[in-house]
Amino acid sequence: xxxxxxxxxxxxxxxxxxxxxxxxxxxxxxxxxxxxxxxxxxxxxxxxxxxxxxxxxxxxxxxxxxxxxxxxxxxxxxxxxxxxxxxxxxxxxxxxxxxxxxxxxxxxxxxxxxxxxxxxxxxxxxxxxxxxxxxxxxxxxxxxxxxxxxxxxxxxxxxxxxxxxxxxxxxxxxxxxxxxxxxxxxxxxxxxxxxxxxxxxxxxxxxxxxxxxxxxxxxxxxxxxxxxxxxxxxxxxxxxxxxxxxxxxxxxxxxxxxxx
Numbered sequence: 600x601x602x603x604x605x606x607x608x609x610x611x612x613x614x615x616x617x618x619x620x621x622x623x624x625x626x627x628x629x630x631x632x633x634x635x636x637x638x639x640x641x642x643x644x645x646x647x648x649x650x651x652x653x654x655x656x657x658x659x660x661x662x663x664x665x666x667x668x669x670x671x672x673x674x675x676x677x678x679x680x681x682x683x684x685x686x687x688x689x690x691x692x693x694x695x696x697x698x699x700x701x702x703x704x705x706x707x708x709x710x711x712x713x714x715x716x717x718x719x720x721x722x723x724x725x726x727x728x729x730x731x732x733x734x735x736x737x738x739x740x741x742x743x744x745x746x747x748x749x750x751x752x753x754x755x756x757x758x759x760x761x762x763x764x765x766x767x768x769x770x771x772x773x774x775x776x777x778x779x780x781x782x783x784x785x786x787x788x789x790x791x792x793x794x795x796x797x798x799x800x801x802x803x804x805x806x807x808x809x810x811x812x813x814x815x816x817x818x819x820x821x822x823x824x825x826x827x828x829x830x831x832x833x834x835x836x837x838x839x840x841x842x843x844x845x846x847x848x849x850x851x852x853x854x855x856x857x858x859x
Contacts, residue, residue: 713770713771713772714770714771714772714773714792714797715797715798715800716797716798716799716800716814716825716832716834717800717816717818717823718770718771719770719775719790719792719797719825719832719834720790720818720821720823720825720834720836721818721819722766722768722770722775722777722788722790722834723777723788723790723821723834723836723837724819724821725766725768725777726764726766727763727764727765727766727777727779728764728765728766728767729764729765729766729767730764730765731761731762731763731764731765731778731779732744732751732762732765732778734753734755735750735753738856739753739756740752740753740757740853740854740856740857741753741853741856741857742762742778744765744776744778745776745791746774746775746776746791746792746793746831747791747793747794747829747831748829749791749828749829749831749833749858750857750858751776751778751789751791752789752848752851752853752857753853754780754848754851757851757853758782758847758848758851759782760780760781760782760787760848761780761781761782762778762779762780763779763780763781763786764778764779765777765778765779773792773793773794774792774793774794775790775791775792775793776790776791777789777790785837785838785839785840786837786838787835787836787837787840787845787848788834788835788836788837789833789834789835790833790834790835791828791831791832791833791834792831792832792833792834793831794831795830796827796830796831796832797825797832799814799816799825800814800816802816803815803816803825804816804842806846808846808850809850809852811826811827811850811859812826812827813825813826813846813849813850814826815842815845815846818836820838821836821837821838822836822837822838822840822841822842822845823835823836823845824836824842824845824846824849826849828858828859829858829859833849835848835849
């Protein structure tokens with residue numbers, strides 16, 4: 600885990616905090632820790648991510664999350680963690696496994712690792728550095744390019760947007776691939792981000808269509824649409840293209856060939 604996620608806390612400190620939030624810390628140590636919680640910007644950052652994780656995990660209650668996981672989430676939410684602060688020094692001696700579990704807890708957060716949706720959208724302004732991927736043999740709706748198993752669509756036949764190039768980046772350690780399409784002198788950029796989904800920017804407009812939520816916003820003169828496919832953030836953007844047209848592209852399923 601990078602320093603931005605842990606804010607410089609040691610594995611032992613994170614492990615103790617993990618035991619505090621999941622209810623396994625002994626009562627006497629819990630009381631001592633809560634008494635010594637003090638103002639700290641670093642701790643506030645960690646607490647904010649805890650709350651984001653709680654919100655995200657609570658949202659799985661209707662999508663088949665295991666009952667034990669939901670129960671742990673409710674235990675975490677029951678304590679007023681948001682009003683607490685972490686002391687500068689926490690006692691050590693805890694198992695490294697607990698710290699590792701806490702690290703995974705943070706890495707699973709949407710948006711953890713520093714990359715934002717607007718940051719992913721900014722990749723569209725970079726030039727392509729690779730040739731355009733070709734169509735998948737036998738499945739012309741797909742291009743021979745993917746991120747974590749999520750393939751890119753081929754818009755050439757259906758919409759006349761032809762792939763012209765691609766590039767790969769790793770902003771904040773998140774692997775991304777962007778494919779560029781051109782039509783009538785305009786360019787559309789399609790980025791897929793590896794790992795967990797990113798939070799859409801505040802103030803973005805929500806449009807739900809065919810069971811998928813699309814969020815639209817403007818950035819640096821480009822219209823941007825973001826949504827999720829198989830839990831991965833996808834970002835489609837262009838200058839001079841209406842959001843409704845971008846959503847039409849984003850929502851295209853290719854008669855079932857494009858997985859969502």
